[in-house]
Amino acid sequence: MPKFRRSQNRTKVIPLPLSIGGWCLVNPGGDPFGDAVRAPTLTDGLRACRDAGITHVSFHDRDLYPDDAPQEIIDEKVDQVLRLLEDSGLKVLCFTTNLFSNPCFRSGAFSSPIPAVRQAAIVKGCRSVHAAKRLGALNIIFWGGREGTEVFEQDSGEGVRNYLLGARAVIVYAIAQGYQGTFTFEPKVYEPRFHSFAATGAAMGSGIREFFPETELAARVKINPEYPQHVAMLGLNPAIELGQLLEEDLLGPCIHFGGQPPCRMDADFAPGLGGSPTDDFHVCKLLHDATYRGFVEFDCRPLRTSASEHAIRLFARQCVAYWRQLEQKVVTFRRDPIIRALQAEIFGEPIAQLEDVLTVTMPNAAADSNVVIDAVNRLPIRTFAETAAIDTDAIEAFGYRVQQIVCGTHREGATMFCGTRWAAAQAKTADAPVESEAEEASN
Numbered sequence: 001m002p003k004f005r006r007s008q009n010r011t012k013v014i015p016l017p018l019s020i021g022g023w024c025l026v027n028p029g030g031d032p033f034g035d036a037v038r039a040p041t042l043t044d045g046l047r048a049c050r051d052a053g054i055t056h057v058s059f060h061d062r063d064l065y066p067d068d069a070p071q072e073i074i075d076e077k078v079d080q081v082l083r084l085l086e087d088s089g090l091k092v093l094c095f096t097t098n099l100f101s102n103p104c105f106r107s108g109a110f111s112s113p114i115p116a117v118r119q120a121a122i123v124k125g126c127r128s129v130h131a132a133k134r135l136g137a138l139n140i141i142f143w144g145g146r147e148g149t150e151v152f153e154q155d156s157g158e159g160v161r162n163y164l165l166g167a168r169a170v171i172v173y174a175i176a177q178g179y180q181g182t183f184t185f186e187p188k189v190y191e192p193r194f195h196s197f198a199a200t201g202a203a204m205g206s207g208i209r210e211f212f213p214e215t216e217l218a219a220r221v222k223i224n225p226e227y228p229q230h231v232a233m234l235g236l237n238p239a240i241e242l243g244q245l246l247e248e249d250l251l252g253p254c255i256h257f258g259g260q261p262p263c264r265m266d267a268d269f270a271p272g273l274g275g276s277p278t279d280d281f282h283v284c285k286l287l288h289d290a291t292y293r294g295f296v297e298f299d300c301r302p303l304r305t306s307a308s309e310h311a312i313r314l315f316a317r318q319c320v321a322y323w324r325q326l327e328q329k330v331v332t333f334r335r336d337p338i339i340r341a342l343q344a345e346i347f348g349e350p351i352a353q354l355e356d357v358l359t360v361t362m363p364n365a366a367a368d369s370n371v372v373i374d375a376v377n378r379l380p381i382r383t384f385a386e387t388a389a390i391d392t393d394a395i396e397a398f399g400y401r402v403q404q405i406v407c408g409t410h411r412e413g414a415t416m417f418c419g420t421r422w423a424a425a426q427a428k429t430a431d432a433p434v435e436s437e438a439e440e441a442s443n
């Protein structure tokens, strides 16, 4: 049997639920060179989100109460937020301990070479567990903004070990306290530290495998990437990283999402600004092809040029509209006859002997040597010249067609394919009704 190919998934595109960082809503628009330009309230922000169709919100501990707040103040502040949430109808998705703003974490938090600092990070993380439980947070995030170095004052391997074991202490404590949710690490390639530990999805995935080997923990400890910001700022492509996270079952219950000009400082622009709509489309398509059911959480903010109290409303609408447009484009892609013809040609027919080789050599297959050797010898390849003669023009054509779909020019763009072998497929199916209701996006 040919393996199910996710990239040809044609199931229903179910719109993903949406969330936002509470810190984004109250962002005052200051930057390292300039003062605040606005003073937005959480109440207004939550209303704007509710009206736009965002159903969840996330908080850092420090967004709600000062780091040294006594328990009564923490309880009071959590109560206040619960009331605000009741009024706005939003629920809490993630809770995260801010281990980057307090000057005590200037040498790192979980990963600091200084034991007294590592201990402070663990205590702060464990305190957050109680607030997370009270708020009903479904997930606890660890973003290691300060987990890194500039001068390699400690062995970088030990830095990673301290980072992950410190977070592990908080996770094990949370489970001991009866916290039922999941935990995610949010990697970021660099900034504010110049060199960050476990800074990409791949590096963090490998860290999770090493430091959370137990089945129960491995099922609950995952990654929430931030796309495109946390990878595109180094010129990496989010769709490459996301594909691997999905393939290796390392994706947590949300991704962070926004806009980012490539190879620049973390911009946290609104989605659609500054980045590549094609990469954004592929992120959306990968999630839907994998029938992901987690949240898209916007971790971005209005530009500093937006200083009026109205800006947040349009910003919230842009977040939602842009993501929904991407989902609509996934529907268009899946229905597109030219794409179907191109995919049919690119993926070709399965080769039974190839499947056999992959079966007997796959992880834990434990086939004996003769079986493996026989299977490889049965591969029906004759000359490499024959393989080189295979027509692969469909791959570039696929790129053109995706670009048309992303730009919304696929109707007029179809004429460009006239006279190609993929246009024939279009003629055959163009007037056919949509095959089933299952292909409709429900938004």
Ligand code: NOJ
Pocket: 023, 096, 143, 186, 226, 256, 299
């Ligand atoms: C950095 C990370 O993207 C995010 O998740 C973190 O908690 C916020 N920005 C804090 O500003």
Ligand code: MG
Pocket: 186, 226, 256, 299
């Ligand atoms: Mg983020």
